[in-house]
Amino acid sequence: MDKKIYKETEERMKKVLGNLKSELAAIRAGRASTALLEKVFVDYYGVPTPVNQVATVSVPEPRMILIQPWDVKMLSAIEKAILKSDLGLTPTSDGKVIRLILPELTSERRKELVKMAKKKAEDAKVLVRNIRRDANELVKKMEKNGEISEDDSKRSQEEIQKLTDNYIEEIDKAFTNKEKEIMEV
Structure with missing residues (x-):
């Protein structure tokens, strides 16, 4: 696989995860930060x-x-x-x-904050999937132009999928941690 495509894809996904983490950090979760x-x-x-x-x-x-x-x-x-x-x-x-x-959070407010965090996590997942799609399109274009073989194309797409799965998992972890933090009384 073209290392440049992989590296760029990973960088973009890393930025999405970093942005999500800073957005989640800005959601008030009972304790001051x-x-x-x-x-x-x-x-x-x-x-x-x-x-x-x-x-x-x-x-x-x-x-x-x-x-x-x-x-x-x-x-x-x-x-x-x-x-x-x-x-x-x-x-x-x-x-x-x-x-x-910071006032004590009511249970309704906690649920609203969890919903907000979940939406931010879902938005981040969509961005990661869009990045995957862009990378796969580049790989398919390279295959079509004869720059790489069909086997290399398939292998590259599998690597991109693994990378995507890892970042989706990281997004889920970040959300789960924030949800625990919000629901903690």
């Missing part, structure tokens, strides 16, 4: 900047995130950015730091 703020951008002198690049973000307690801006003037901008985000959290400030208290 600094990953919740990864998609929150604050206006830093006209440039949208992630909160963790303008402040120290820590988790001092299981249900609290503490944000300490490096520049006190950024306090209100960070608060506004959190309020505008889809986190559904209300920041409290004492003039020096911002505290985000």
Whole structure:
């Protein structure tokens, strides 16, 4: 098999898995995590900047995130950015730091979060399958053009399928772990 096609296919699948993991990390699962703020951008002198690049973000307690801006003037901008985000959290400030208290999750909310995580996992699987299809089409094109034999084509498609199966399995594992984390009381 053309090593270049295999490598590109694996790289693309790896990116899909990485994106899924970061999206799952951003789903709130009962306990506080600094990953919740990864998609929150604050206006830093006209440039949208992630909160963790303008402040120290820590988790001092299981249900609290503490944000300490490096520049006190950024306090209100960070608060506004959190309020505008889809986190559904209300920041409290004492003039020096911002505290985000995560409420206990209700069982309905937990089920919604699991559904959301499942949808993200399914979307990732679709992307992996599309990558497989693209790679198989390249291999078939190479066979048609006489660049590789029919046996090499079949072997290549089997390797691509194995790679796909591995990444689908990884996606399932990532979802299962997130589901356990969400449903943990």
